[in-house]
Amino acid sequence: MCVLEGFKIETIQRNTLSQQVLNHIITMLMEGRLHPGDKLPPETKLMNDFDVSRPVLREALSSLETLEIVKRRPRGGTYINEKVGNSPFRAMLALTINNVSAIIEARMSLELGLVTLAAEKISMEQLDRLKEINRKIEKCVNNDYGALDIEFHRIIAQSVNNPVVEGMIDSLLIAHEKTDSLIPFREREITVEYHEAIYRALKERNPIMSFTEMYRHLSYVREKIMSRTDV
Structure with missing residues (x-):
């Protein structure tokens, strides 16, 4: 030093x-x-x-x-x-942390790649955890389920179990927290619906369906955030 x-x-x-x-x-x-x-x-x-x-x-x-x-x-x-x-992606994230569009696109790029691999590698235990988290979100009467939402996506990312992308996962979760803080309103039922579709695709071990359902989910989040007048 x-x-x-x-x-x-x-x-x-x-x-x-x-x-x-x-x-x-x-x-x-x-x-x-x-x-x-x-x-x-x-x-x-x-x-x-x-x-x-x-x-x-x-x-x-x-x-x-x-x-x-x-x-x-x-x-x-x-x-x-x-x-x-070991985490150059984190440094780039720091440089663009207030570029909302770039952060959303970075999150989408990472998650869409990870979810296709997760379809091949996710364990039954991890699938059970996804199902349980979605049940908890469904029961959140006050719509305060941000932490549960992040955990849902964290499990998918970590299920890939690849040391090369481990540093990216931490950055992905930071990007997730950034975009999560910008969501103007939460729609619990819609979140549960998207998560359930992702869960089913992963359970069927179908990478193309997993990609499609994650894309639908993240595109909806992007549209909701970018509809704000202050971003």
């Missing part, structure tokens, strides 16, 4: 706020000016270098921590995660 010396960056305009700070740190990482294990300078220096306030800087660092690109140690400073080099 090393502490960065001579940490020189261009001053960021005030109106770019935390996203621009986040983008700049990610760019430095991708260009090799920052490396896994590097310790970032103290907050006061970063505030001066970026010419931003403490709340703006902390918001950017919190986002990077959520993406597991940095880790903050109590009284020990902020470090670039040692494993960040």
Whole structure:
């Protein structure tokens, strides 16, 4: 590990706020000016270098921590995660986290590929868990089933059991949470219907049907989110 010396960056305009700070740190990482294990300078220096306030800087660092690109140690400073080099998709996600259309398309690309493999590899135990989660969603009278929805998709992704795509799954779930937070209203019955169709296709071990049903589901989610006037 090393502490960065001579940490020189261009001053960021005030109106770019935390996203621009986040983008700049990610760019430095991708260009090799920052490396896994590097310790970032103290907050006061970063505030001066970026010419931003403490709340703006902390918001950017919190986002990077959520993406597991940095880790903050109590009284020990902020470090670039040692494993960040294994998750380039996560870095790209950080750069586009506010590009809603791009995030939705990235989620669709990953899930559509994963669900076709899941049709071949998902276990009966995992299928049972999908069925049980859908039953729980059906019983959510207050429509507060976001966590259950994410778990449904997590099981499908993890059933592929492929170490090469493991890093992508974490990023997929972050993208899922981002899109989930933008859904203007929930329709429990429709969600259950889509999930049930995906479940049936997976149970039949039919990759084409699984792809089709997942596409129908995610296309509906995309249309609902993009219908908002503030995205």
